[in-house]
Amino acid sequence: MLRRIELHSCAPSSRWRTTSTAGSHRRTSGQWTTQTVKSRSMRRMRMWGRGRIAVVLCLMLALLVPIVLFATGRLTLNVTASVPVGLYWLDRFDSRTALGNGRLVLTCVPPAAGRVALARHYVESGSCQAGETPFLKYVVAGPGDQVVVSAAGVAVNGERLRISAPLTRDSVGRSLYAEARMYRLAAGNFWLYAPEVRSYDSRYFGPVAQVDILAVARPLFTEHQR
Template sequence: MKKPIKILAVSVLTMSVSLFVLSIGAQISGIYINTTPSLPVGFYKVVDEPIVSGAYVAFCPPQNEVFDMARDRSYINQGNCPGGYGLLLKRVFAQPGDTVFIDQAGIFVNGEHLPNSAQLTSDAEGQPLPQYRLKAVLDDSEYLLLSDLNPQSFDARYFGLIARVQVQQVVRPIFTWSR
């Protein structure tokens, strides 16, 4: 009876180590593995392209109370960004010059309502979520980053705009699939 348990334990350990090594190798080669519901699950490659509406980007969140809360509540992973935050992948929905309006009903860019952008007042655990409000034309260094797939994503509807300096790379999906 003990041999099957040892074999299972060794198999699980081997698989865990292999996945860890694979993820390190992927990051070194400029590939991100997304497992979150904010974007399609799969592999994303760093590309040398401009930040434009519709592009996917990897960014380090700015250090502030909202991202501290997100890290502490496990909305975002811990990582190597300042503040101990993990790098986030989101899609660009507004760029410099665009008019953005954010309230509880959702996000409007240049007068168009974005799907799945309504704010929730609390998370799945019943904890209150930030209620960010904005009405502005984005300046030369501001971007609106969010998920149009997941109405429960932690994104711009709760943390607002992201400065250009926070964006690390533009990434492009190379292999994705649905859950």
């Protein structure tokens, strides 16, 4: 009789411990799963945070670099019709720089021409001697070349440039003057030109001195490159 009671009394205890142990395992497993999810979520949040910081830094850098390049004179924006509208990279010009025909340059013009351009708002205020911004123009003739200006256009060494006939009035009716004459360009002198009917270039004010040329320009992004 006693043996039966002992066996009977032990059975429920054994079942209770088993159930309790199983429940403990389930709770432990549940806790481990929750901690894993939280850990993964925190890692994702940290990665997302780092990604956002990286994007912000890249945007700041993308904005800062052009500002620095403009401020240091390595970039210029052209909005005139003389050359394609867009951004241009500037290589500093000095006496060792070769200026072959067709090179695009950033240059100041003779002071009298600069004052006219500024007064008539052909250009904005800038750093040149007469207070105007520098011009972007093509070099089409240099020392030793012969340039002839006539009502029909500009001829370099006997070859007429297209769209080079000087106008007698600008777009709002103000008078323009181009002296009909022949030039033999001296050392250090260059002829500026742009293939645009209203380009304000050497056809109106003659050659420019080498010391007035500031940089050689190269297109980075222009309307013709789209």
